[in-house]
Amino acid sequence: MTPPAAPLDLLLLPTWLVPVEPAGVVLKAHGLGIRDGRIAFIGPRAQALKLAAHEVRELPGMLLSPGLVNAHGHAAMSLFRGLADDLPLMTWLEKHIWPAEAKWVDEAFVRDGTDLAIAEQIKGGISCFADMYFFPKVASERVHNSGLRAQIAIPILDFPTPGAATADEALRQGIELFGDLKHHPRIKIAFGPHAPYTVSDANLEKVRVIAEELDAAIHMHVHETAFEVQQSVEQYGERPLARLARLGLLGPRLQAVHMTQISEEDLALLVESNSSVIHCPESNLKLASGFCPVERLWQAGVNVAVGTDGAASNNDLDLLGETRTAALLAKAVAGSASALDAHRALRMATLNGARAMGLEAEIGSLEVGKAADIVAFDLSGLAQQPIYDPVSQLIYATGRDCVKHLWVGGKQLLDDRQLTRMDEPQLNATAVAWGRCISGHHE
Known part of the structure; x- marks a missing residue:
């Protein structure tokens, strides 16, 4: 008997999953599992729900793509x-x-x-x-x-x-x-x-x-x-x-x-x-x-x-x-x-x-074994409806304000549009201070 796989760290359940490789594919009702910073599972939702996972996140109306x-x-x-x-x-x-x-x-x-x-x-x-x-x-x-x-x-x-x-x-x-x-x-x-x-x-x-x-x-x-x-x-x-x-x-x-x-x-x-x-x-x-x-x-x-x-x-x-x-x-x-x-x-x-960059074995597509560099785009807004081809809506009808979550190597750097590791008001204040300094001297 094969021993059961360790539980997933995170299971994501989006409306659409676009792996990029193979080309032109849109997977509906699929899940993506992450373990130790890597993509450990991609498969139908019903199968995904049978897997043990420390955290499960439903992502309705969202498209998952490689970062x-x-x-x-x-x-x-x-x-x-x-x-x-x-x-x-x-x-x-x-x-x-x-x-x-x-x-x-x-x-x-x-x-x-x-x-x-x-x-x-x-x-x-x-x-x-x-x-x-x-x-x-x-x-x-x-x-x-x-x-x-x-x-x-x-x-x-x-x-x-x-x-x-x-x-x-x-x-x-x-x-x-x-x-x-x-x-x-x-x-x-x-x-x-x-x-x-x-x-x-x-x-x-x-x-x-x-x-x-x-x-x-x-x-x-x-x-x-x-x-x-x-x-x-x-x-x-x-x-x-x-x-x-x-x-x-x-x-x-x-x-x-x-x-x-x-x-x-x-x-x-x-x-x-x-x-x-x-x-x-x-x-x-x-x-x-x-x-x-x-x-x-x-x-x-x-x-x-x-x-x-x-x-x-x-x-x-x-x-x-x-x-x-x-x-x-x-x-x-x-x-x-x-x-x-x-x-x-x-x-x-x-x-x-x-x-x-010579990184195609590691990132750039959603494939089992690759690093979990993943972005979730929210396509549930008014300006994206109706959706015939979600990739078409992403490229031609969606702005970066629809970026909802981002993971790099399985670590979440953006959660519901909020930076998880950086202080946004502080970054803003620092940039404004530089601007004052430079514009005071720039003709």
Whole structure:
């Protein structure tokens, strides 16, 4: 006789369960059981109710999906939200953001800004996010305390940055942090050469060698604007992606963020190398940077994930809203109403993000054995009725205010829209204080 399984820690009984893998499936009247932080059971409700469980939660009118994966952002920049709006990318960066960073960014800024971003993301149903910002050690401490999951990329630029005087110093810090956190259950360290126009061939070579040695991801802004591509052709005689290919940076480890400019040659390089593309539609729209041809990439077999970018250029960290924008934009860009349907859009915001970060065995879908990173969306409101396809309602008719609960590794971080580990009034007060401080000095 097989011994009876240990009781479940928690049994969830939603109206709909959307596992994402297999694709396009909606399970009705099913339950999901969690044990030791992992998904231990998915099956019909009648079967679920026969299992022993320490806690059973009925979730009527709710849809359970994998936690959302925000595949690109700059968490601490939430403290610069709305600081320099309605400007093109290079003006925004060179005249406003870089000077503000030089003046304000220190460990306290990164601590408070990252906390603000983490809280906003938890309330938006995000269970895992990719970050690329200064003082990554501080950011990783905030993630550790919060219970959220993250990939933290070490920013590498040719010029001095807050916390690192040289690219070599940034790389050294990155290697050390990678070593310190390599067994962390929720944090992965990646390397983040900022962009082709801010990192030399020599420094990109160093990144490639280190990433190969440590088997770490490379997270990089690539082909964000037409100007960047044109500049590279003038300077190097090749497009940025071709340059990265020549330097050996393309491959399943590369997360190419933005990619608004894609030629046939670029597409071939992405496909051959199995690199991932991170699509940030709202930031690209706001900075008028261009449109990533998502449907073309998807049909060619490229893994496309979605990210919010930082709150300074979006201006929110709302991945559900971002995914809706991505789905609508994909149709306009492809000239086809069937491009990026709702089910694929949800996959882009979950499993594809996990895959881009090399976490697809652990998160991104609701499957037995995977980490219990789960979000519950409340679809019982007026604006969601009537419901023919709950995934369609989620993507096209639902805002992040419908996020009700969030679990990461089986731990509940959001309970009935309330943060369980963070003090929201305190976060608010801290952000307001920073705003006063910065606006007092910002013209």
